[in-house]
Amino acid sequence: MPTPTSPPTPASPTPPGEHLLEVRDLHIEFRTGEGVAKVINGVSYHLDPGETLAVLGESGSGKSVTAQAIMGILDTPPAHIRSGQICYQGRDLLELPEEQRRQVRGKEIAMIFQDALSALNPVFPVGWQIGETLRQRLGMSRADARRRAVQLMELVQIPGAASRLDDYPHQFSGGMRQRVMIAMALAMEPKVLIADEPTTALDVTVQAQIMDLLADLRRDLNMALILITHDLGVVADVADRIAVMYAGRIVEHADVRSLYRAPAHPYTKGLLESIPRLDQRGGKLSTIRGLPPNLMRIPSGCPFHPRCPYVQQVCVDVVPHDLVLGDGRTSACHFAQEVHDDRAG
Amino acid sequence: MTAPADPTKIRGETILDVDNVVKHFPITQGVLFKRKIGAVKAVDGVSFDLRRGETLGIVGESGCGKSTLARLLMRLERPTAGRATLAGRDLFAASGGELRRIRRNMQMVMQDPYTSLNPRMTVGDIIGEPFEIHPEAAPKGSRQQRVQELLDVVGLNPEHINRYPHQFSGGQRQRIGIARALALRPEVIVCDEPVSALDVSIQAQVINLLEELQDEFGLSYIFIAHDLSVVRHISDRIAVMYLGRIVEIGTEEQIYERATHPYTQALLSAAPLPDPEARDRRDIIRLTGDVPSPADPPSGCHFRTRCWKAQEICALEDPRAVPRAADPHPSACHFAALRE
Numbered sequence: 305m306p307t308p309t310s311p312p313t314p315a316s317p318t319p320p321g322e323h324l325l326e327v328r329d330l331h332i333e334f335r336t337g338e339g340v341a342k343v344i345n346g347v348s349y350h351l352d353p354g355e356t357l358a359v360l361g362e363s364g365s366g367k368s369v370t371a372q373a374i375m376g377i378l379d380t381p382p383a384h385i386r387s388g389q390i391c392y393q394g395r396d397l398l399e400l401p402e403e404q405r406r407q408v409r410g411k412e413i414a415m416i417f418q419d420a421l422s423a424l425n426p427v428f429p430v431g432w433q434i435g436e437t438l439r440q441r442l443g444m445s446r447a448d449a450r451r452r453a454v455q456l457m458e459l460v461q462i463p464g465a466a467s468r469l470d471d472y473p474h475q476f477s478g479g480m481r482q483r484v485m486i487a488m489a490l491a492m493e494p495k496v497l498i499a500d501e502p503t504t505a506l507d508v509t510v511q512a513q514i515m516d517l518l519a520d521l522r523r524d525l526n527m528a529l530i531l532i533t534h535d536l537g538v539v540a541d542v543a544d545r546i547a548v549m550y551a552g553r554i555v556e557h558a559d560v561r562s563l564y565r566a567p568a569h570p571y572t573k574g575l576l577e578s579i580p581r582l583d584q585r586g587g588k589l590s591t592i593r594g595l596p597p598n599l600m601r602i603p604s605g606c607p608f609h610p611r612c613p614y615v616q617q618v619c620v621d622v623v624p625h626d627l628v629l630g631d632g633r634t635s636a637c638h639f640a641q642e643v644h645d646d647r648a649g
Numbered sequence: 650m651t652a653p654a655d656p657t658k659i660r661g662e663t664i665l666d667v668d669n670v671v672k673h674f675p676i677t678q679g680v681l682f683k684r685k686i687g688a689v690k691a692v693d694g695v696s697f698d699l700r701r702g703e704t705l706g707i708v709g710e711s712g713c714g715k716s717t718l719a720r721l722l723m724r725l726e727r728p729t730a731g732r733a734t735l736a737g738r739d740l741f742a743a744s745g746g747e748l749r750r751i752r753r754n755m756q757m758v759m760q761d762p763y764t765s766l767n768p769r770m771t772v773g774d775i776i777g778e779p780f781e782i783h784p785e786a787a788p789k790g791s792r793q794q795r796v797q798e799l800l801d802v803v804g805l806n807p808e809h810i811n812r813y814p815h816q817f818s819g820g821q822r823q824r825i826g827i828a829r830a831l832a833l834r835p836e837v838i839v840c841d842e843p844v845s846a847l848d849v850s851i852q853a854q855v856i857n858l859l860e861e862l863q864d865e866f867g868l869s870y871i872f873i874a875h876d877l878s879v880v881r882h883i884s885d886r887i888a889v890m891y892l893g894r895i896v897e898i899g900t901e902e903q904i905y906e907r908a909t910h911p912y913t914q915a916l917l918s919a920a921p922l923p924d925p926e927a928r929d930r931r932d933i934i935r936l937t938g939d940v941p942s943p944a945d946p947p948s949g950c951h952f953r954t955r956c957w958k959a960q961e962i963c964a965l966e967d968p969r970a971v972p973r974a975a976d977p978h979p980s981a982c983h984f985a986a987l988r989e
Contacts, residue, residue, distance in 0.1 A: 362848035363819075463938075477939040478711075507710035507875065509936045512919035516935070534849060537878075537921025541928060560925045578853035580882035582905070582920050588860070589853040589882065595818050596848070 322394050323350035324528055325374070325413070325496055330388030332369060332552075334599075335381060341599040343369050343383075345552040351496065356522060356529040358539040358560070361549035364596055367532045370549075371498045374530075375415050376405050392496075410437065414494035418501035420481035424473040430484045431457075431469030437491045456487040460517060479510035486517065490525070497522070498530045503538065515542055536579055540564060548572050551597050551607035557626075558633035568627075568635035568644035570612045606637070614639050661700035664869050665722075665755075665837055670695050670731030672717055676944060689944045691717040693893035693951075694731075696970075699837065704863065704870040706884030706901075708877060708916070712940055713890040715873045719841045722871070723757050724748065735837065753783050756830035760842035762822035766814040772825055773810035776800070779832040786833050799828040802865075804858060820851035824858065831862065839871045844879060856883060877920045881905050889913045892943055892951040895970055899978030909975045909985035912952045950982070958984045 332344035344366045351357050361367040372378045374390055376397065390397045392408060400408070417423045425433060434456055435449030444452065450469065457465035460483040473481055482502060489497060499518060503511040519542055522529045533539060539546055539560065546563050548556040548571065556569035567573040574592040594611040597603055603610055609619040618638050626634040629644060637643060673688035692714040699705050707715045720726045722733065724740065733740040735751055743751050756779075759765035766775055776796045780787045787795045797807035803824040805817075814822055823843060830838050840859070844852045860883065862868060874880050880887060881901055888898040889912065897910040908914050915934040922931065936955045941947055947954050953963040962983055972978060973985035 362850060479939060507940075508877065508916055509710065509919045510939070511921070512933060512935065515921075535921065536849070536923040540923050540925045541921050543925075564923065564925050575849055576923065578850055579923060580853075580856070580878040582878040582881060582917070582922060589857055591853040591857060592850040595820070595851070 322391070324353050324393065326350040326389075326391045327370065327374065328389040328391065330370065330373065330390065331386040332366075332373060332378070332388075333384050333386060335384055339600045342602055343552050343599055344373070345602070347388075347549070347552070347554055349547050349554060349557065351528045351530060353495065353528050354522065354526045355544045356519075356531060356542055358531045358533060358543035358546045359549060360533060360536065360539055360546055362534055362596060364551075364599065365549040366552040367549050368500055371415065371500055371530065371532055374498065375413060376409055377415075410489075410494065411441065411492040412494055413496040413498065414489035414492065415498040415500065416482070416485045416489050416502055418504050420478070420485045420505075421473060423485060424481060426473055429470045429472055430476070434484065434488050434491060437488065441492060452491070453487075456491060457484070459490065459521070460484075460487045462487070477510075478506050479513060482506065482514055483517070486514075486521070490521065493525070494527065496528045496530065498532070500532045501534070502531070504533070504535070511538070518542070536575060548575075551602055552599065553607065553636060554626075554634075555608065555637070556633070556635045558629075558631075558635075562631055562633060566644050568629055568633065568640045569608075569637045570614050570639075570643055571608050573643060573646075574611075574613075608637075614643060661702060663698045664701050664736055665699040665871075666734045667698065667722070668696050668732045670718070670721060670733060671729045672714075672721055672726060673729045687944055689942075690893050690946060691943055692721065692728075693943075693946070695890075695893070695895055697888055697895065697898060699869050699871060701836070701869055702863070702867050703886065704872050704884045706880035706887040707871060707873045707890060708875065708880050708887060709890035710875065710916075710940060712892075712943060714893040714943070715890050716841055718890075719757065719839050719871065719873055722839055723755065724752065749783065753786065753833045754835050755837040755839065756833060756835040758823075758826050758830050758838060758840045758843045761846050762819050762826055763846075765826055766822055768814055771811050771813055772800070772805075772817075775814070775825060776828045776832055779829065783833055795832075796828075799831055802831065802862070803828045804854075818851075820847055820854060823847060823855050827855075827858065827862070831866070834866070835868070837869045837871070839873070841873045842875070843872075845874060845876060852879070859883065877917060889916065892940060892946050894951060894981065895979075896952065896982070897978070897980045898970065899976075899980075903976060903978045907976045907978075907987055909973055909978075909980040909987060910952075910982045911956050911958055911984075914988045952982075958982075960984070 327347055327349050330344050330347045334341040334343050347370055359367045397408060431450060431453045434453040438444040438449040438452055454465050454469060462468060462480060462483050503514050506514060531543060543560045546558060546560050547554045550571050556572045567576055577590045578592060580589060592611055597607055605621050606619045606624050609615045624636045624638045626636050627640040628634050629640060670692055671694055672692040673690050675685045676687040677683040678686045695718060709715050721728050728741055735755055738751055740751060773796050776799055777792050780792050797810055800807045805821060805824055844855050847855060872883055884901055886900050887904045888895045891912050897913045904913060908917060915936050918934045938955055941954055948964050949966055950963040950968050953959040968981045968983045970979040970981040973980045975986045
């Protein structure tokens with residue numbers, strides 16, 4: 305399992321010491337009529353070939369905005385990238401002109417969205433939509449694009465792919481639509497796939513099918529996967545590493561097993577304790593008191609301090625830095641070691 | 650109303666009795682001369698009962714008919730067939746004053762706290778609106794005080810009575826929805842996915858609130874959800890629905906530890922567990938394909954097209970939800986057995 309500090313990345317075009325994709329100290333704000341919302345406040349994470357990074361957070365934590373910044377599909381304005389870098393294979397994407405950015409988008413880094421029905425065009429057959437990328441980007445002929453679309457639909461295990469090529473999105477079930485989306489994202493054989501809540505709109509049995517498919521594809525095509533989700537269960541099933549976001553920051557970053565065994569940030573700990581478990585019937589659920597902060601008025605010091613059971617005066621005054629814990633994990637909490645030992649001990 | 654002998658019945662008198670309820674939505678063709686060319690069998694013969702102070706969880710995937718069932722019980726839809734009684738009163742035959750009295754006794758909490766509150770009404774008006782329809786529930790002068798009490802009960806600041814829904818977060822809005830449902834002091838509350846639109850850290854607060862209110866007011870809940878962990882946490886008994894039918898019903902322990910219907914077993918095995926250590930140990934039953942269309946359900950057992958146990962008899966004979974040899978709770982499968 306790769307640790308955040310020493311990435312084993314053989315057989316990759318990345319120079320040593322560099323990651324396939326690296327977000328460095330990203331700051332993004334939304335300038336709206338009502339004020340400035342600080343949506344991303346110094347986010348850093350990285351990704352190596354073939355690995356699965358889960359970005360976990362609740363609504364408004366900034367998990368999707370970071371992904372949109374990587375893809376270059378943020379609406380600017382209102383969004384404004386204040387500072388930071390997004391390095392892909394050593395190049396800073398934010399510095400690239402739009403023309404070169406397009407060469408990366410879709411071809412190197414592709415994205416799938418939560419709601420497949422609204423992400424697909426209702427008036428064109430799915431085969432045409434999968435082939436559109438191939439015709440536009442690779443200059444394939446219509447016949448070749450059709451043939452390749454069938455292969456892609458077979459790759460994502462759509463039964464009877466050839467016969468369903470001319471069907472429209474509404475003729476597919478939710479799970480099949482998400483497969484069509486994945487087929488479109490894979491058309492250019494990207495090295496990084498960003499999946500933004502890919503199974504949130506799906507039923508449990510279908511969700512399991514789609515997560516299996518993503519895991520298989522990642523392994524077979526040696527893709528790196530960024531899985532954006534709010535679901536602690538989905539993360540536990542597929543991720544290698546996990547970055548937990550709160551109020552536009554990564555509050556904890558660890559490999560998935562050690563994080564679930566002993567969370568080192570009070571927010572992660574609170575989340576894990578507040579979910580009901582399928583394998584046990586508990587009494588009263590423990591809760592995280594209060595509400596997530598308004599991003600226009602983020603609390604001083606640690607943004608989590610008004611809700612935190614470990615809060616001390618230092619938390620109100622000083623913004624905590626990433627504290628590196630023994631096993632290569634980080635936690636942005638003044639009392640990370642105490643929180644960590646609380647669970648383990 | 651006496652309940653028939655059944656080993657799953659443990660305690661309490663029945664408050665809501667639902668017997669073989671059916672709802673078929675017609676599919677029509679033509680504009681001027683509409684012809685009925687088929688029917689979507691949303692709810693296809695559902696029976697259960699709910700006892701005082703109990704929570705009955707209803708789980709199932711989208712399209713299984715769980716929300717239609719809720720709407721039928723609230724008399725928002727007319728059933729095609731079947732009977733239901735609430736505290737001895739016939740639910741589906743009632744009209745006029747009788748219906749109003751029944752509705753006072755059964756309220757609903759909706760899924761989406763954003764669209765189920767009128768943005769142009771203050772919180773006080775929203776929670777007080779039931780008193781306009783049922784003036785006997787609170788005399789005019791005491792209404793403001795009653796609304797403030799309700800706000801306090803659901804954990805909101807009573808001084809916020811004049812605020813509008815947009816000034817509240819999702820979790821707080823769901824509390825407003827719960828306060829509105831409590832206004833008429835009902836005995837039964839139907840909760841249709843009450844926490845699925847909420848964030849994880851807020852979800853637990855609302856679940857705890859629902860449980861506290863149940864203890865305080867002796868409420869009975871019908872708790873509809875697709876999240877199996879949430880349903881297990883809150884429910885005393887659970888009914889599993891598939892394509893308009895209840896395939897298995899039993900106590901929380903019977904369904905989660907000793908399920909005998911293949912669909913329940915598959916559903917439970919596919920639910921993601923927040924435990925990476927369990928990743929390798931888990932034995933997920935992978936169902937193939939999708940849920941068939943409720944307009945054209947398979948003959949016999951509705952689940953047979955995706956079932957690994959399916960035999961000839963499953964296509965010919967509709968399995969009844971009766972107690973089976975494997976475990977004494979009703980399971981609608983010819984080959985009901987505990988999972989090995």
